[in-house]
């Protein structure tokens with residue numbers, strides 16, 4: 001298809017907003033998000049379960065896209081007003097949809113970037129679907145934090161209220177076979193000279209939309225990063241670290257790590273039920289699926305081994321929607337006395 | 353992912369060669385083509401079945417990519433020489449692969465565009481895999497014709513020797529449901545105001561890599577365009593027309609047309625077996641799959657109706673790797689006397 005026109009890079013907007021909001025001005029991404037039942041149903045459940053408490057509340061739906069969450073609020077609850085904020089040109093259509101669904105008394109569509117929005121009042125609830133691949137990619141979360149600090153009244157509620165990044169060491173047999181083992185003897189020929197190029201092309205960057213099977217997990221997954229949406233600060237986003245210590249349950253081939261995220265929506269009622277949206281392999285698949293980080297060289301591991309180390313999400317200082325993910329790991333065999341271990345580090349650009 | 357840097361459009365190369373050959377300098381497309389067993393096996397069968405006649409022949413493999421066809425020639429036959437011509441930076445790797453597979457005595461890798469190649473001699477056989485979506489997209493065929501006229505000796509053989517574009521009126525229930533019907537009542541809301549935008553975004557251009565099920569065909573398919581690779585001239589590529597007359601066998605919903613291509617490789621032996629590569633729904637799937645042309649509005653049709661009309665492939669006068677496909681159709685009901693019929697025309701840009 002056509003590559004978006006990109007202006008000369010030196011002048012380029014470090015937020016690439018033209019490309020970013022441009023893509024949200026077309027239907028493709030909105031259709032993908034709306035067709036994601038577990039994502040959209042989760043937000044619908046949040047509104048439904050908090051319907052009573054939402055009565056007469058002032059709500060903001062930041063990055064409302066087609067306005068689906070705002071219309072859930074208007075149809076499943078009685079907030080006094082929902083400010084549906086959308087920066088892209090989709091906002092024009094959102095207004096039509098709000099009218100078409102008789103929500104115009106409750107839902108007010110505002111077109112503009114989060115930083116420029118002017119509201120007549122503080123809000124009681126700030127709801128947004130800001131999560132990107134690996135939770136933070138594209139950093140829409142920064143806009144959410146800016147709006148929280150500017151417009152959420154003290155004691156107001158954030159939806160989601162918290163977020164966690166989960167990691168697991170994994171096998172990736174079919175991906176490895178397709179992109180690397182393939183070159184060993186295609187049609188009886190020896191194409192191994194292409195393997196260094198294949199490694200650079202297919203394993204340097206993380207693989208988005210990777211669907212991991214539960215039995216590809218070599219250990220129990222582990223939450224490596226936890227974000228409290230009430231206290232998280234924009235400056236914290238520059239570098240976020242997490243530790244892990246995995247115990248290998250079954251022997252296999254350690255091809256890399258897979259990551260996904262989970263978010264929680266606390267109840268407006270103290271003690272009320274929390275709603276969870278989990279994008280991991282043991283939950284209904286979502287449009288995010290999972291993200292695969294391939295090691296340069298797969299490593300055989302045995303039940304009883306441990307894989308410990310840390311993960312660092314380092315925000316790109318120039319391209320503000322991008323980051324690098326650095327993984328340090330060391331593998332210790334079950335018999336602790338031997339101090340020999342295998343250590344590795346890999347830095348994954350996401351994307352620049 | 354990253355969009356290739358595109359220079360300012362006014363200066364832009366009408367052949368977009370930087371983008372075109374740039375994409376062939378990476379492994380992605382080559383892996384896709386090599387992983388396409390029916391495509392690659394077809395070429396291997398051609399060499400195998402013509403092995404005896406290839407003895408001492410001079411062969412050119414135009415756009416050889418990783419050089420797989422040239423190495424088939426060297427390993428499965430005894431040509432005197434194979435000129436493996438590749439314009440992209442993949443040529444450097446092709447040389448390593450030729451050496452790695454002990455073919456360097458027979459296969460000579462030449463990096464350069466077809467128009468600039470200099471050979472020490474004419475060739476007996478010109479083999480190439482030039483087919484794009486809808487047979488002609490990206491118009492690599494022009495390079496093949498230029499090289500044929502410059503380097504193929506009189507009486508030399510073209511592989512493929514002929515090509516046909518096939519068309520069928522079809523149902524596309526799931527595509528229509530996903531992109532258009534979805535907006536009728538997602539989550540109980542009415543998103544029909546987005547349908548005009550959906551039609552413009554998802555139905556204006558043909559859908560590449562569409563996998564049609566045999567029972568989505570509303571009629572028997574019909575070859576609408578036939579190209580003889582010995583007599584086809586570059587100027588013929590500006591506009592290629594074909595007629596069709598389909599008899600509807602079963603009632604259904606006429607969502608659009610699906611197109612695919614078939615190529616034939618004649619034998620070097622008079623009377624020898626021809627090898628066919630068919631990319632249609634009744635053959636093994638290939639990386640091309642098929643191409644879907646959606647009507648703006650689906651039309652119900654009944655057994656006994658006929659759909660006749662024509663297809664025009666019109667090459668883009670500026671962007672030389674692009675074209676438009678125009679479909680004119682009229683639907684006549686079985687009972688001939690009634691002269692009422694439904695007529696339609698749609699112009700599909702591919703891509704510009």
Ligand SMILES: [Ca+2]
Nearest residue numbers: 129130131132
């Ligand atoms: Ca998102």
Ligand SMILES: [Ca+2]
Nearest residue numbers: 481482483484
């Ligand atoms: Ca091709």
